[in-house]
Amino acid sequence: MSKAVPIRPPDAAPSPSTPTTPKSQTAVPIKASTPAFVPSAAALAATHTTHTTQSPTKTASPSGFAATAPVFIPKTSSPYDEQGDEEATAPTGAQWEWSGMDSELSGIYDNSTSYPRHPLQYHLYVPPPPYKLIHNVNLSQFFLHQDTHKAITEAHESQLRAPPPGLRLPERLHVYRDLYPLDEGIGPGVGLASYPTYVYRATSERDGARYALRRVEGFRLTSQEPLSVVDRWRRLRHPHVVPLIEAFSTRSFHDSSLILVHAYYANAKTLGSIHQANALNPHPPPLVEHTLWVYLVQIVQAVMHIHTQGLAVRCINPSRVLVTGKNRLRLNCVGAMDVLLYDDFANVHTHQQEDLSAVGTLLLTLALGNSSTVTANPTKAMEFFSRQYGPDLQRIVLWLLGNRSPLKTAQELWGMVLKIKPAVVAELLDASVSAGDTLTDELAKEVENGRLVRLLCKFGFINERAEFDLDSRWSETGDRYIIKLFRDYVFHQVDEHGKPVLDMSHVLVCLNKLDAGVDESLMLISRDEQSCLVVSYKEVKQCIESAFGDLKRETGV
């Protein structure tokens, strides 16, 4: 199969709205052939007639598989108008109507209105491929940016890691299985309310998603009442808070443990593991003032939101703040203390004041790189802080750690931050909007790629099926024969020296025209050069739909 046979595209001029096949393709000469694909006379007869006769079919979506999403259907002719091209008029400014509407969606979108639209050129790849792409040159522009790709791949990788043997973890906890320990073994932790805690990544049987399960060792739940606060936390959503999903008790670890289920962020780290000295990170780099402000702004926003809901975090320290991207913070373990120390839950105003002090202590701890000096000698810690950081940050820390009377609020703190450092707040806002823009751009590329992958999957299902290859009626006749020749036309071209042509541009253009089912014609030549078929992309598309339909019928799907 690897020996390629050049197949010449047609001389026929394409429709004005469609780009011509790159010249390099039309210039490919026919080379020596390998004996294969001899179509039967019946097959040729069956295929040759398809060029002009079209039975009107329902408009298919531009994606490879059957349409489920609504599509725009032009009232005038377009590459999607499968009613024939005799009545074709210029597509520009054509009346379009919203069609293919799911019944649930029809209430949301007003499908009674039709309004002028320019038909989308679905046969084009966006962005347009350069004239010729050979040997992966420039290929990167069609895929995710390598930084995003790396981050996502690393996140995937970390999710696939399996626990070392011999841990004897429970096979199943409630609806969670495949437990993997996330604790990095960096020494005794701070735990929660004096209970040691362990974190596991696990997969839910409910939705197949990953979650972070925190086991609070030795905590005995004497009544269901403490779990009532979980509902309040479950409703709380904020970009700087790790959502609490549920809590339950278990004896699967051969003791009484409480399990708190939080959202899972692959490859997340704690602020403590980044900025505090530990076995894995003995010399953390000093924290620059700007980063400390960036942290502060995010934490204040989260705390303010939580306090506004009448709740308090009650566990703000470097181990309980997750870093889930570059300088992207989320308060972790929210709701845990309310369950563990439920008797004290009602003193929310006191806890909120403690939250603010905890933010001050957190800043000091991060600046010093250890918590022991801050607790043992706060004056010394503050002296160090004032030598390293500017007066504005000192003022905030002193305010946070100072007298609680009159009562302080997170809103006041936010007001101070806004007044002192509006530039940092604006910078974070800009950064998050830009990050959204960048991801949308990246996603746009993947929309095109995803579309082609679906199409290629269909090709894969149809071509070279061993069980049907024995049946010459299936693989060498009619629709399937055209698909085979088309596959050669797209992927197996050779140059005048018989060398394979690896031209991504040609592949992308052909596949998109196929996906859109345009009327443009192409000439397909068999490998033995004995037969030659002139078909349109629209017809090839119909062949694929029909062959795929045959397969589905075979499998009973």
Ligand SMILES: Nc1ncnc2c1ncn2[C@@H]1O[C@H](COP(=O)(O)OP(=O)(O)OP(=O)(O)O)[C@@H](O)[C@H]1O
């Ligand atoms: N929701 C989560 N999603 C992903 N990773 C998490 C999540 N929560 C914790 N982790 C990871 O699990 C590891 C242990 O987290 P943990 O909260 O126990 O911190 P710690 O400093 O070890 O705390 P402790 O001192 O209580 O043991 C860290 O690497 C952390 O990034």
